[in-house]
Amino acid sequence: MVPRIILPENAPTAKIELRHLMGDVYVTIQRKKDYIEAKWQGHITADNVVCAAQAYLDLLKEAPCPKLLNDKTEVTGDWQDANDWLQFEWLPQVLRLGLRYLAHVYSFSMFSKLAARELEERITPQLSMKNFYERRLAEEWLLAQDPLAAGQRAATA
Numbered sequence: 001m002v003p004r005i006i007l008p009e010n011a012p013t014a015k016i017e018l019r020h021l022m023g024d025v026y027v028t029i030q031r032k033k034d035y036i037e038a039k040w041q042g043h044i045t046a047d048n049v050v051c052a053a054q055a056y057l058d059l060l061k062e063a064p065c066p067k068l069l070n071d072k073t074e075v076t077g078d079w080q081d082a083n084d085w086l087q088f089e090w091l092p093q094v095l096r097l098g099l100r101y102l103a104h105v106y107s108f109s110m111f112s113k114l115a116a117r118e119l120e121e122r123i124t125p126q127l128s129m130k131n132f133y134e135r136r137l138a139e140e141w142l143l144a145q146d147p148l149a150a151g152q153r154a155a156t157a
Helices: 046-062 080-096 110-123 135-143 147-156
Strands: 016-019 025-031 036-043 067-076 101-105 130-133
Touching: 016 046, 025 135, 036 046, 046 080, 067 110, 067 135, 080 110, 080 135, 101 110, 130 135, 130 147
Parallel strands: 036 067, 067 101, 101 130
Antiparallel strands: 016 025, 025 036
16 A cells, blocks of 8 residues: 655644634634635624634645635624725735635525625636535535646736
């Protein structure tokens, strides 16, 4: 049997948990084998989204990763006010750090869903973002994306 080598930048990491002032976790960020996952829960605000996006940036600075699975299935709340910051501050930084694909799983909350749709309109085509109703479909799409092809497209644009 040939030993399997896992490169450090692709190795799963410990979870980063961000919490509300009362102690409830609102997002868990973790590097998986092929992508970074942000798993959200509970009621979130625009400030929560900005804090999580900054934590995600720190993780990317340690080791770049071209794919992000952003699962907001279990959230409520309107985070649309974070979209300006995400578009004008976060997006240029994550692009420089190698992010190319963002699979977003919708919440059942209409406000959260509208914020995600607006974000997709704002950041594509610079970043390939796609919204999904099911996590399984989001993960399948994300895993099927070729980061080398995205890098070549970005270099020729």
